[in-house]
Amino acid sequence: MLSLKLCEGTWDVLQDQRILLTGVTGRIGGAIAAALAPTNVVWGLARYGRAGSMEEVERTGVIPLRGDFSRDSLENIPPELDYVVHVAADIRPHSAEAGMQDNSDGAARLMSRCRNAKAFLHVSATGVYAQHSDPYFVYPETADLGGAYGGLYSATKLAGEGAVRAAAQILDLPTIICRQNVQYGGGGTDPGLIDRFLDHLVNTGEILLPASGPLVIGPIHEADIVDLIEPCLAAASVPARIVNWGGDEPVDWQEMFEFAAELIGKTPKLVRRAEFNFPSCYPDPTARRALAGQCKISWRDGVRRTLALRHPEIVLKASK
Template structure:
């Protein structure tokens, strides 16, 4: 299944993950990027890459300017203001406004998060495992996990109600030329700021490069079904925070400092059996991806 010559809507298009996805998709497709567009520079970058920008407001259901005849919809939009009513309206309600408007699409991909899993030590999480409030420990993401769970419920209902083939993909740690958590850690290392790690280590995740996010899309669309398909989505290699920071140190000569505290999130190791069955293994090894990230943001630090 090749994504060429298709009409694709990408929401949350000014975000860290969605912007490079939209720009790459626009090389071979008619792409509509949807957001509130409070960042004029982001809009200019997207338009220069051939993305048609459309202002929307998911909380208000203002999606009428998006093409209702889109072939595919990729929902990366997320609201995390900390206000429960507003975030529920934008995240859960926003999914339903989009699905209602695009009920004739060939497939709908909703980007969820591995933050939906109930913390449980060093469990390797499968898609059927219990859900819970993973991110409440971070006050700036107080609504995040619950709203992601609510949005999954909305996507499941919308898929059944509109008979809209849907995939719910629970994304791990995305990173690349547009930033991400490892890029934040790199900046902290440069500034000499300690990086928080949970005492119940190692804190393992599955960092996935933005190129692999794009390369996964055709198979994730092909897996869309009614009832909705749910799948973990991350890089094939499990990597801890300490491991990727140590590698960033090897690439730059910087020494990462760590602060052990229970006021940070625990790791979320994933069972990727279903993902590998649906889309295969990811192509960018995490060490290569981290090197590319350093080269993008701080080439002056790159050794060798």
Template sequence: MRLAQANEVWGAARFATDASRHAIAQFGIRPHAIDLAASDLNDLPSDFDYVLHFAWMRAPLRQLDEAIKVNVEGAGLVLQHCRNAKAALVVSSTGIYTGNPDPWHVYTESDPIGNGTTAYTATSPTCKVGLEAVARFCARMFNLPVTIARLNTVCGLDGTYFEIMAKFAVQGRPIPFTVVSDPNPHSPIHTLDMQDQVEALLGSAGVPALITNWCGDEVISTQAVVADIAALSGHPASIDVRPHLGAAAGNIGDSNTRRSITGPCKIAFEPAFAALFREHETVWTRDGVLAGG
């Protein structure tokens, strides 16, 4: 959003509804419909200075072929199309790492990848490896400076992990997630910190591609957040533990590489999450009433 205050910014996505177009247009971003599943960039200009590639399709394993087409081939098509850009930021995930059974294991960029699995989005680990391989190839093939950022859990609105938990609790509904361990720690990063760090991450892009974890500087467990949600909402809240073979027990990212590029994060998780909760509790409650008829 901040980028659009002083730059011409285009947002390329499917935009299945007018509401999704308006959601970004209100921030000064120009929506442009593309369809990566059909390899259709729909006359997207190719002369952008910078590319931020966040596009991602989550799917069950039976749709792996389609997910590869969108997530892996699609990324390659975008980077090829915009190969004359000054730099590209390609967003991967800490889900790419081979799962460690120790919930307190801290994943560094040199940890093994390629044998990950998740309980909630079966195609993602495979597609993330493919995405990074394509991004690394494009950096070398087109001499396009690339940063690959392995994103951790995001703190913010619009369908983020902890926001969904809070929304369901406020509405008196069971939290729709399970975790594979207790504790289940993460290194969440706030969307405002992400906005602040984009410029530095683009500025550090290289050939070959730079790889960094994109996580916060704190460690917060899912169970602690659920307890906070219960206290803030006044509603009981809990999350079930359901082991999943091969899945990472925790999601702690080592932030040292990112800190060397961007400096420390500015937003502390607990007060920011509490503020987000207080600001949006009424809307979440209203949405729950409307959904219930």
């Protein structure tokens, strides 16, 4: 385990390190890249299928590596790396086979290529948990597994955790599996769940809700996710360690969006839809707080920041 002293707003251990980052063209990967690249040598492995994406990554100071870690040769990955941060995932696999390749096989292949790294961080999802009947249930890392929501995504992400656990022991590679809840706070054109529905509220005045009952989540701002990278890498171990990535408090979706409506000065219309069937999941933050302390951004502050970033044309009101 690394010797680590957390520093406010700076990296301590993660300076002058050789780091491989996957998912660099995505929301979370992009935020992590922007934080790591100024003080480290960072390679970003991605397909770079979107026009201009490679140039965007280069502007952050990351060295682009074009490739598919699930199917292509991995010979272009530098053999001697200090750390690997594996964010990439196939969130909408078109088949079970594609999902298994991208979310399970690929992670193990990557670990094999990077077996000499000091630590491997694998981003999973809280969708792997078996859904509890109580929407306010607090999910510890030891909760039952087998999430039914998300279809092939949740199933293959759970398979990916199995592959990563096994590879960590076979390769003796210190590993940490980070189960992410709902991330938000970005300003990109490919918004996350909360960002997308904040846009919907701004544009329509509607708050979308499940057909019945509450939706309870543990949202985490992308800035807080970035702050978790260093302490989580420091906590990597064999066997692999597992930690939830979620906020410090359970948040009711309706309360969150009514707060957002207050900020933008709208009286919202509550709209319940059967297809708005996202599962409640508040992941227990105890283990995460033991590693990294409390999140710096509360959900209320995070909502305000997100609205200001995504909708600078709106003068936000003071909250009550």
